[in-house]
Amino acid sequence: MYQIGELAKKLSVTTDTLRYYEKHGLLKPSARSATGYRLYNDSNLRSLQFIISAKKCGFTLKDIQELLSIQVDKGSHSCHDVKSFTEHKLQQVDEKISELIAIQSSLKKLIQACDGGDKSAANCSILTTLEDDDGITH
Amino acid sequence: MYQIGELAKKLSVTTDTLRYYEKHGLLKPSARSATGYRLYNDSNLRSLQFIISAKKCGFTLKDIQELLSIQVDKGSHSCHDVKSFTEHKLQQVDEKISELIAIQSSLKKLIQACDGGDKSAANCSILTTLEDDDGITH
DNA sequence: TTACACCTTAGAGTTAGGTCCAAGGTCAAT
DNA sequence: ATTGACCTTGGACCTAACTCTAAGGTGTAA
Numbered sequence: 316m317y318q319i320g321e322l323a324k325k326l327s328v329t330t331d332t333l334r335y336y337e338k339h340g341l342l343k344p345s346a347r348s349a350t351g352y353r354l355y356n357d358s359n360l361r362s363l364q365f366i367i368s369a370k371k372c373g374f375t376l377k378d379i380q381e382l383l384s385i386q387v388d389k390g391s392h393s394c395h396d397v398k399s400f401t402e403h404k405l406q407q408v409d410e411k412i413s414e415l416i417a418i419q420s421s422l423k424k425l426i427q428a429c430d431g432g433d434k435s436a437a438n439c440s441i442l443t444t445l446e447d448d449d450g451i452t453h
Numbered sequence: 454m455y456q457i458g459e460l461a462k463k464l465s466v467t468t469d470t471l472r473y474y475e476k477h478g479l480l481k482p483s484a485r486s487a488t489g490y491r492l493y494n495d496s497n498l499r500s501l502q503f504i505i506s507a508k509k510c511g512f513t514l515k516d517i518q519e520l521l522s523i524q525v526d527k528g529s530h531s532c533h534d535v536k537s538f539t540e541h542k543l544q545q546v547d548e549k550i551s552e553l554i555a556i557q558s559s560l561k562k563l564i565q566a567c568d569g570g571d572k573s574a575a576n577c578s579i580l581t582t583l584e585d586d587d588g589i590t591h
Numbered sequence: 592t593t594a595c596a597c598c599t600t601a602g603a604g605t606t607a608g609g610t611c612c613a614a615g616g617t618c619a620a621t
Numbered sequence: 622a623t624t625g626a627c628c629t630t631g632g633a634c635c636t637a638a639c640t641c642t643a644a645g646g647t648g649t650a651a
Contacts, residue, residue, distance in 0.1 A: 320627065330628085331610055339608090350617060352628055361580055368552040373511030376608070382556075385563055386578050398567035405560040412553050414506040415546055418520075422543040425523060429536040440524050442499055458597065468598085469640055477638090488647060490598055514638070598647065605640070610633100617628065 316346070316354045326363050333363075341366060341380055372411060378404075421445050454484070455493045464501050471501075479504060479518055510549060516542075559583050 319330045336342040337353075342362055344353040362383065369379045385401055421444040428439070457468045474480040475491075480500050482491040500521065507517045523539055559582040 318628075329610075332608085334630095335609060348617095348628095350628080351630095352617080358580070361583070365580060365583065369556065370608095371511055372549050372553050372556070373509055382579055394567050398564055401560055401563050401567070405557065405564065408553055408557045408560060411510050412550060412557065415510050415550050415553070418507065418510070419543065419546045419550065422539055422546060425539050426536055426543065429532050429539070441520055442496070442503060445503065446499065456598075467640075470638085472600095473639060486598095486647095488598080489600095490647080508638095592651100594649100594651085596648090599645080601643090603640100603642075605638100607637090608635100610635070612633075613631090615629080618626090619624100620626105621622100621624080 316356055317360070319344075319353045319355070322355045322360060322363065325360070326367060328363070328367070336363075336366065336376075339376060339380075341376060341383070378407075417445060455498070457482075457491045457493070460493045460498060460501065463498070464505060466501070466505070474501075474504065474514075477514060477518075479514060479521070555583060 317325070319333055323330045323333055333342065333353075337344065342359060345356040345359055346354040348354055365383070366376075366379055369382060370376070374382070381400075382404060385397060385404075418441070421441045424444045425441065455463070457471055461468045461471055471480065471491075475482065480497060483494040483497055484492040486492055503521070504514075504517055507520060508514070512520070519538075520542060523535060523542075556579070559579045562582040563579065
């Protein structure tokens with residue numbers, strides 16, 4: 316069990332942020348001490364890691380709350396709903412990955428050009444390298 | 454050449470957003486009409502596509518401005534600076550991709566569980582599937 | 592020449608996601 | 622028993638990225 320300050324330090328966020336996440340339904344501490352201190356367990360820690368990762372990838376806190384709320388309950392009558400919701404989220408993730416891969420390949424080319432590649436005049440910015448061949452396709 | 458409204462409609466943003474991007478140095482229209490109307494060309498359109506893509510992946514407008522400002526000028530004395538800056542940005546992109554791939558694999562497992570996979574009791578949420586095997590490693 | 596859909600600027604307002612008090616309680620060490 | 626580093630709540634404040642409003646100019650079709 317961690318106090319709020321320990322957890323915050325572990326994952327480099329502030330205690331204010333943790334209280335904010337609690338208030339907005341993203342991360343509820345597993346318990347409270349007799350005197351009202353928030354107490355977090357390892358499951359809370361993993362949730363927070365997930366929140367931080369997903370945020371870095373451009374998901375809103377609302378998106379993240381939805382992702383965290385996905386629960387597949389075998390035989391549940393809501394299985395179909397959960398599945399189509401999850402498929403929709405997967406599609407968003409796939410899109411982000413495609414876009415990042417295009418940017419990644421552009422940046423790699425720019426670095427190569429900097430190493431003395433012979434196309435440096437033609438490929439001199441992220442936009443020109445994106446246009447090159449395997450850029451973002453829409 | 455497009456007027457602001459045409460470009461906005463083409464890429465599903467508002468005209469206010471385009472004016473905002475101009476004011477903040479992200480997207481300057483290639484010309485103005487005699488009467489002061491903004492005129493955008495295809496290069497402006499590609500810049501805007503890039504801005505939208507990068508934003509979706511969690512880059513701030515400041516990040517995006519920096520990405521757009523990368524210019525490799527062969528033989529430039531600043532080549533080294535540009536290279537290390539670009540390498541740093543590439544590292545950020547690589548991280549985002551890793552995190553998205555972990556989330557992607559989780560979502561795929563959840564969808565499979567929904568299809569009647571036999572591990573649905575054990576793997577019932579995004580967090581449990583992340584913990585499974587190939588989750589995010591820190 | 593007037594209607595209507597465009598465009599201009601400047602500046603105010605909004606939302607998400609924190610961040611920072613203030614006033615006070617808790618806990619371990621001196 | 623008091624110091625100092627923790628914790629509590631409530632509410633004000635802040636920044637990024639829009640979004641809206643007001644007051645007015647432009648362009649073209651009836």
